[in-house]
Amino acid sequence: MSVIQLAGIERVFHLGDSTVHALTHLDVGIDAGEYVAIMGPSGSGKSTLLNLLGLLDRPNAGSYHLEGRDVTTLTPDEQAAVRSRRIGFVFQSFHLVPRLTAAENIGLPMMLAGIPAAERAQRVTQALNDFGLAPRADHRPDQLSGGQRQRVAIARATIMQPAVLLADEPTGNLDRATGDDVIHLLETLNGRGMTLIIVTHDQKIGSRARRQLLMEDGALKSDSARPSVAT
Amino acid sequence: MRNADVLRFARDAAAGYPLRTSLSVLAMAIGVAAVVVLTALGDGARRYVVNQFSSLGSNLVIVLPGRSATGGFSPANALTTTPRDLTVDDAFALTRLPSVRRVAPLTAGNSEINANGRLREVVVAGTSSTYIDIRSFKMAAGRFLPAADWNRGAPVAVIGSKIQEEIFGGRSAVGELIRLGDRRLRIVGVLKSVGQGLGMNTDEVVFVPVGVAQSLFNTNTLFRVLIEARSRDELEAVKREVMAALKARHGGEEDITVITQDAVLATFDRLLRALTAAVAGIAAISLAVAGILVMNVMLVAVTQRTAEIGLLKALGARAATIRDAFLAEAAMLSLVGALTGYGLGLFGAFVLRQIYPVFPAYPPDWAVVAALGTALGTGLLFGIMPARRAARLDPVQALMKH
Numbered sequence: 001m002s003v004i005q006l007a008g009i010e011r012v013f014h015l016g017d018s019t020v021h022a023l024t025h026l027d028v029g030i031d032a033g034e035y036v037a038i039m040g041p042s043g044s045g046k047s048t049l050l051n052l053l054g055l056l057d058r059p060n061a062g063s064y065h066l067e068g069r070d071v072t073t074l075t076p077d078e079q080a081a082v083r084s085r086r087i088g089f090v091f092q093s094f095h096l097v098p099r100l101t102a103a104e105n106i107g108l109p110m111m112l113a114g115i116p117a118a119e120r121a122q123r124v125t126q127a128l129n130d131f132g133l134a135p136r137a138d139h140r141p142d143q144l145s146g147g148q149r150q151r152v153a154i155a156r157a158t159i160m161q162p163a164v165l166l167a168d169e170p171t172g173n174l175d176r177a178t179g180d181d182v183i184h185l186l187e188t189l190n191g192r193g194m195t196l197i198i199v200t201h202d203q204k205i206g207s208r209a210r211r212q213l214l215m216e217d218g219a220l221k222s223d224s225a226r227p228s229v230a231t
Numbered sequence: 232m233r234n235a236d237v238l239r240f241a242r243d244a245a246a247g248y249p250l251r252t253s254l255s256v257l258a259m260a261i262g263v264a265a266v267v268v269l270t271a272l273g274d275g276a277r278r279y280v281v282n283q284f285s286s287l288g289s290n291l292v293i294v295l296p297g298r299s300a301t302g303g304f305s306p307a308n309a310l311t312t313t314p315r316d317l318t319v320d321d322a323f324a325l326t327r328l329p330s331v332r333r334v335a336p337l338t339a340g341n342s343e344i345n346a347n348g349r350l351r352e353v354v355v356a357g358t359s360s361t362y363i364d365i366r367s368f369k370m371a372a373g374r375f376l377p378a379a380d381w382n383r384g385a386p387v388a389v390i391g392s393k394i395q396e397e398i399f400g401g402r403s404a405v406g407e408l409i410r411l412g413d414r415r416l417r418i419v420g421v422l423k424s425v426g427q428g429l430g431m432n433t434d435e436v437v438f439v440p441v442g443v444a445q446s447l448f449n450t451n452t453l454f455r456v457l458i459e460a461r462s463r464d465e466l467e468a469v470k471r472e473v474m475a476a477l478k479a480r481h482g483g484e485e486d487i488t489v490i491t492q493d494a495v496l497a498t499f500d501r502l503l504r505a506l507t508a509a510v511a512g513i514a515a516i517s518l519a520v521a522g523i524l525v526m527n528v529m530l531v532a533v534t535q536r537t538a539e540i541g542l543l544k545a546l547g548a549r550a551a552t553i554r555d556a557f558l559a560e561a562a563m564l565s566l567v568g569a570l571t572g573y574g575l576g577l578f579g580a581f582v583l584r585q586i587y588p589v590f591p592a593y594p595p596d597w598a599v600v601a602a603l604g605t606a607l608g609t610g611l612l613f614g615i616m617p618a619r620r621a622a623r624l625d626p627v628q629a630l631m632k633h
Contacts, residue, residue: 056545056626077549084547095542095630099247109546111236156546 001068003163003195004030004053009062011048011218022048024218026062030197032163035190037206038199040215046199047168049215053197054087054166055079067163084113088157090186092169094149096141096156102148103128103137106155113160127155131185147178154185158194165189167198171205183208232552241559248532252564255521255528259568259610260575262518263602267576269514270598271583273507278591280503284496290332291365291492292469294325294456294477298486315481316452319381319441324480325458328472330465335362336381336441337455340448344390344437346409349398354436355411357384357444365459368433371395373405373420376440384440388416392424393434411437412447466491511598515605521568522609529561529617533624540621541629550622557618558611565610569603576602 009026012019022045030036038046051057052064055071064072071082089095096105103124110120128134131151141149150170157165167186171179183205190196200206214222232240245252296317322336338357343350360378363370375389388409395404407418416439424434445451460469470489477487533540543553576594583592 051627054545056630077551080544080547080549082547083545089545091630095538095545097539097542099243108543111240112232112543112546112548112552114233114236116233117236160547 001032002029002065003032003034003067004028005063005065006052007063007065009052009059009064011045011052011057012060021218023052023059026218026220028213028220028223030195032195033190033193034195035187035210036195036197036213037209037211038197038213038215039201039203039206040221041201044215045218046215048218050166050168050197050199053164054089055083084109085160086163088160088162088165090150090153090157090165090167090170092172094141094146094153094173096149096152098141101138101140102133102144102152105141105152106133106159108156109160123159127159131155145178146174147181150174150178150182151185154182154189158189162194164195164197167196169200170198171200171202179205232548232555237552237555237559238563240556241563244532244536244556245560245563248535251528251531255525255564256568256571258521258524259518259565259606260572262514262521263569263572263606264575264579265517265572266511266514266598266602266605267573267594268579268583269510270507270602271576271580271592271594273503273510274595274598275583275590275592277500277503277507278593279589280499281496282591284492284499290460290463290466292458292460292466292473293490293492294458294473295454295488295490296452296486297488315484315486317456317477317487318451318453319445321477321480322453322456323381324476325456325473328469328476330461330468330472331458332461333361333365333459335359335365335457336453337362337457338441338444338448338450338452339454340444342412342437342447344394344398344409344411346398346407351394351397353394353411355444355447356436356438357441357447358438359441362438362457365457368425369423371421371423372403373418375420376438377419379440380442381440382442384442386414386416386443387419387440389420389422389438390418391422391432391434391436393432394437395421409437411439414443414447416443466493507595507598511601515602518602518605519609521606522565522613525561525564525568525610526613526617528564529557529614530620532560533557533617533621536621537624537629537632540624541626541632544624544626545630554618554622557621558614561610561614561618562607565607565614568610569606572606573599573603 006026006028009023011023013022026049038049040046048057052059059072063070066082066086071079074082097108100108106127107120107124110123128137131154133148133151133155136144136148141152144152165186170186171182174182186196186198187208198205198209206212212224213220294317319336322334325331326334335358340355342353342355344353358376359381360376363375371392376387377385379385388411390404398404399407404418404421409416409418422433439447458469458473460466470491473489474485478485540553580592580594583590
């Protein structure tokens, strides 16, 4: 069963007089548990696609079904609820809140979702142990290495046990070795059944995914799962 | 998001930028402290005046020469009326009125006292034996002026405590001879210290029989006539009777003014309350300024934390949650500022009371409530705009700022 189903997606930006077709006529389905890399040059629309998948942006036309539910027509608050429970984000620049400790950063999505403090503490402790961050629980982001920061960010993205994990250039700010560790961590999570979608322009990382979507000028140029689209 | 979490989040956010937070707290604190101290000053002045009038003695009616319209002095009055003087006989006539218990004439002037080899300028008050009871003074030594014919008067004097101290030092003054102007008088008593009252410091006054004072100053007029009514309810009756009696004695002309302590007191009370309110209003401007500062600080916070707001939205925060978090932060800045300012203000009032012990500088309750309310109100009001701006941020745009 497909966890994500996009049909006829259009996204148009108006910049002054000119209109930019960031996404045109996009039809993609992604099954639960898949490991997908979205690749393509700058401006090809891959970030716009990721924002749409993360419900941070709305398409001008077309429909988006997440786990069988049409999420394009939801109100902003309903979309926020979907983001809270079903979608996890990992960013290139980590996006940790600088004044909060690692533990507090990991607990942030649960706090926003209104989960009681006792349950939060228990789940945060579990996550800190799972991600090997227990000794760093009380450190602030500026006291952590890049790899540790991204591990905190991934722990935060998965603490609500989302259906889909969206990673935007997750290794872009890391050196090669640390980047590999982060990719291994994401792949481990994917191995446990979490749908993983990585946006990258690093060929090496992209090729590790079981499925590659190649974007160009807002359209899907090739899909390794459906070679027929390639032409 | 739970309310406790919203508050904790807002607190941590404010604590994360200590300089900015402390500056806006300080601005709010100064505003509230200004209101508290200035109203304490204004209300202190009011209480001081009220206390002074109360110390004049109760049931007091004061007669002064000259017709005063309610508006006070006007040039037209000065030109067209020549008020008849108030005389000792006028005052004595009032003692026979039914609602009057006691009457004391009062004439006053400056003279020099010469005794014990020392010379000093003093205020001389000519009055009668009844004066001490009307004003509820106490004697420190000896007795007050003897009861006698108001038009003659024995060559005696009663001095205030400060004069006793300055002329005679620690020595008893009763029985001593003094020279007052060209008169030789014998001191029969010393008043207990009471401080200010009715515009003159009683501790620095020499009291002599009214007849002595009039011949000393070569006059036959009175400065005031003080009347004590039989009871508080009879104040109006006294006023009416005095008016009628003196009108009759002055050939049908209403050329005197009768005031009751109540009326004067009420006027001063109203005046000083208005003054306090005006001062509070001026101080409240600084509260509005502080509110604008809080808004500015919150706008800067929204700009600085744009990426964080984008992140919170990506993590599933609803717009209302973000708005509440920023509003809570603005409210906290205002609340802490207001409470700090309240403490500072109370301390300031305390210092004022230490410096001027006679001055009851306590802020009135309404001013405290208004100051704290305005501080919180402006803080929240000016917090709304930045909070809404934060809530409306587009998450995609916000996340790109880092």
